[in-house]
Amino acid sequence: MRPEERRAPEGFGGRIAEFVSDSEPWWPDRTRARDGAPNVIVMLVDDLGFSDLGPFGSEIPTPHVDRLARDGWTFTNYRTAPMCSPARAALMTGLNPHRAGFGFVAHTDPGYPGYTCELPEDAPTLAESLRAGGYATFMVGKWHLTLESRLHDAADRSSWPLQRGFDRYFGSMDGFTSLHHPHRLVRDNSVVDRPEVPDGYFLTDELIDESLTMIDELRVNDARKPFFLYVAHTSVHGPIQAKAVDIERHRGRYEDGWNTLREARFARQLELGVIPEGATLPEPSLADAEAIPEWSTLSADDRELFARHMEVYAAAVDEVDQSLGRLTAHLEQLGELDNTIIVLASDNGGTAEGGPSGTRSYFAQFGVNAELPEGWIRDVPRDPAEIGGPRLFSQYPTGWARVSNTPFRSFKSSTYEGGVHAPLVISWPAAPERTRGLRDQFVFVSDLAPTILDLTGVPPLAERHGRPAQEPDGRSVRTVLDDPAAPGRASQYFECVGRRALVDGAWKALSPVPPAREEGAAGGRWELYHLETDPTETRDLAAEQPERVAELAERWRDEAWRNAVLPLDDDGSLHRTRPDSEAALAEPVTLVPFRPPLERFRSAQLTVLKSFRVEIDVELGASAAGVLIAHGDQGGGYLVALDGGRTRLAYNAYGDMHRAVGSALGPGPHELILRVDELDGLRWRLRLEVDGVVDAEIDAVPMLMGMAPFTGISAGYDFGGPVDWELHERHRSYRFSGGAIERICIVPGARSQHDRTVLRRIGVAVAELAD
Template structure:
């Protein structure tokens, strides 16, 4: 790369110079002078040293240890394979057991709880380790690199802002641009539909695109946006290095892919999950990814009670389950394609050789789909209320629709075990299956000859200091006028240079009360929270000697009680240092939420044809409660269209007018219910949709027109947890349609026309007795003490 500009730029003073140096007070009648370098008004702009490398960090969501070619997968990943062939493949990389904690640790270099993320960014029970907000005194990797003269870009999943601060009037201090990124495009939530994203944000504003064209696919747009950011930088500055944080929404549920990519994997998984797991394990041994003495845990240890035997399944079940994995493989394939497009573009620019590329997963593969998988993702994901008997977790649909825009799916637990080959358990567990993940580093121009496999222990909080070390940028010493926290991660750049260099020695893990402590060759695991009377280091612990038994097949706790006690106490000490407490020892910690969220559940009037109300804000009006929607509508002879819609193909409801008559559509996680009322008389009509809770977590929908009953849908399952996922849109059905048949008849969101929506108001009712949420005045007692 050519030399970068070396002269510092000066900026003009905007008023009188208090130091008395040459400046200006106004443009008066002459040429304004620049302040001198001795003036406090003069500040050099950061300029990276000539030849500084670009940095790309690609984080893939819920990707299992064995899902990429360099780690034993049968899924073709030629572009990632090429990076691995000329880079470093880390076989002993560990991360946090869940996504937000891993992302916070990656970007700050802090351990997850010290970074505020002992859990995903959905709760704030009032404790330092669970604020779900990045600390103000913890510089992100982007903030340090920007201070070092880098352009900083982010695309994809953010999931580092508390969900109650994602709406359009929220404090944006934890949004990407306020945490060091110059540009951002993606989904602020933990996941979204790839065919019809529920909400996209560009920089600090929601993208007001009301419909997506046929064939739209989010992964493609994320890559397009990343390439555009690079191009727009290069048009204006040919030398400035950039940092690109590309956080894929794949392969988190709902797992979706493009038809052409799914077709490439058809028939690949007919032999079933046991055969595939064994073949991946054999490949891993050939590649040296696992040592020769490693054992593949048998069913008794590896969740066999949660996984049907393939040979006992019927033909239809095998075809259904194989389709789930074909779609998952296609999604991984699409991640690889995005890598190929980025690398090809860097080659066109002549910048591939001097670009550091890091590819990793945020946690292990997930068992969220359950033993049979699901085509109704929200029917069993993210619920706080216990589900009643008879709840349908997988609404039957044609398996061919899995992966497409009509189905929100998640693969079965058997395939999740394959993803995590050769390890035990899954995402959110502190066994290796939850925390052992792939990591690849590539930098062709690095002044290092020794590339290849690395088996040193590296933790996710080591990535930020390692990148800063590689590119020669110091971490910020202070942020917002405060000294920066001392980070927990340490650079492992030396491991790239020397295969014999030491990695980290120890690391604690915790997730919803599950605990683990790695110290050298030993690991203690406590797979469930202790009872309160047992104390933080108490409860049942298992012990594994990872050097001899990397897949945790032989529990040595009974033979080494002293070592178990030492590691348990070491974990307790680390937990205190890292603000891990209190443990979620009774499953209620994350039911506590800030009382400030109560305002989000107040009655609200919405404006037609605006961008949808944000997901969490919308949910506060409807989830686990009765509610009413009041609309004043002017009806004419040609009035038609959606009055209000909330949700998508994963679950939702819609009120509209078609052929002069009002109608209701209710999508119960994929099962459609519809009702039509009498034709409306012209004039101003008062429509009220009553949605009332009944026993068994069910709703009854009643539409009244001018006080008279018009249409009714009785006895449908409530939409719970993350559903409805797409927010409330007035005057059209945004994005993924609630009612696919209606979408096919009218398209374009069936935009309301031929009349007017003069008023639309949501009036939430009483909360369900099944809602465990407790609102508390979090933070106020501290403020009072400070006063």
């Protein structure tokens, strides 16, 4: 093999390497997909650390991943974006994350090209190219490539999966959801209307059920057409949940603690050859010791609690492996496994969102855009036996996240290797056995789409909607599959909330904090590591080689300009800015009873960080009972119901239940008003008035904010994960009956002084110019 390096064109993400083969490749040359083209499955796992799978040193049994690795290639030097949406955008388009519009997760649009959180109109997706090349295209699971304000039922769907190349879709459009009680599922372009979730339901299982159905229905109608299946697991993103039977298999596995487990994984990694000889585990001062208590100093109760968190995490990884096994077994039964390319990867490194002690109340700290008052409870005490089940929204402690990222430093959203160095396995059993094995070449997430297109013989679309397609940043690594000595990627920039890095050959320059505004994009404090001899970033050489640091920092700035990375979020304000078009989502809403819940983000605009009221007009019969309105789930929410003839007000404060029972209501018309008023210290007071008189009250409870309530507002029943588990055990969703709900209107009040969101006119000038 001979590498030929060339300078990337203007606007292109850095230097690249093209590879020219001196011999005939083993892969077929095709001009049409139906000429024996392989099926393609991409399985992406959310927040999975580098060491969490068997081929990368894990103690968690993953026999199906192990088989995948034996039948293919295990990449030990694969890197991805530090966050999930940017990685998914790069995977789908072959562009660098910011050029794909995703410098951040799909929640904000501050008005800059690299942060639109929408895929560019002139960037064909992998699915669009494969469909044009003759493939059936299917997706299940987490999309997270549509701005959250465009997820509601009246939204522009141009960025939804079907409009971006998929024939069929089933899953959660949002960044995560409960696996036991999904807050919202979408089939194709419509919300799934499913008032009751059956006992024993688990989302990971349904995603694979749907995958097998899509494949089978294709084969019934066309025995030869190849398919592309994108399985985007919600696991193992928080809240971390698993089935009880799977949790039980891992009971007792983690009693020795995170330090012992990390060292054991590291030893296995050296034995497997997935990290180079001479690599060392970072010392505590470099390995986030300030956020991780020493296991030996913990109380017996804390050790039991923390071990329980990891048992659930291991079960969730186990379930991902089982899902792969179900898919491969079905393909084997169909006689199609040998000619199926399977790509398994993580979207970023393991996450430290659970904090030093983990949490059983994920939403008490996740996504909060306000300074929390002193005494705020981040982990509402609850029975550890419930961790992983439907009643808890939990996340494992930082110590286990460090284990997940063994042997690297730091976590998701960091530009240290712990944030970006992830597992990647590619399998194609039809490939010659001589080509299989470990690959240590540098591969980036934007290389995956070009590689898949290259292997299938499908050309990327040259245009989309009449516009010339952008030149991809990624390049096929097909030659790396064929030749373990072939060179990989030469360089790549990284950025996440102002944290910066550039890998250039064996060198990596890294800045763990944003620069001050006056220092410029290349300014601030930089570190320097020689990854060839120090892959775990333990020896900062910046002081010894200031010239190299300056050169790489300038290179990073050049890449930032080429890739729409700027402006940096240097003061935390960038992602508090949102388009003023979202203001309309906070106008009063009149709900229709018994319909699918109002979408999560749409619902949140009515209640989060503000006072509000709910106006309910009912006509009651003698036996009237049931839920009138419910907003949220076991992670936090509120509910008004008639139960036993009396009004019932329930408030779930991230797992801490508050209830108030009011008076009996006789037959006839009644007006109920729930007033939710802000108090000092980010607290609410709830008062339920009946016919003008206060009937029930809950005083001074923590506000629900950030991404809570997570399940949207349902009228006439309590959808999905219940707000009040006691009521759910007795009545399930408790559909209102014995009367009529005449009207339910939610009226938002003034925004809290703690709401730091800034609404600005975004996109107007561009639209006017286009006209």
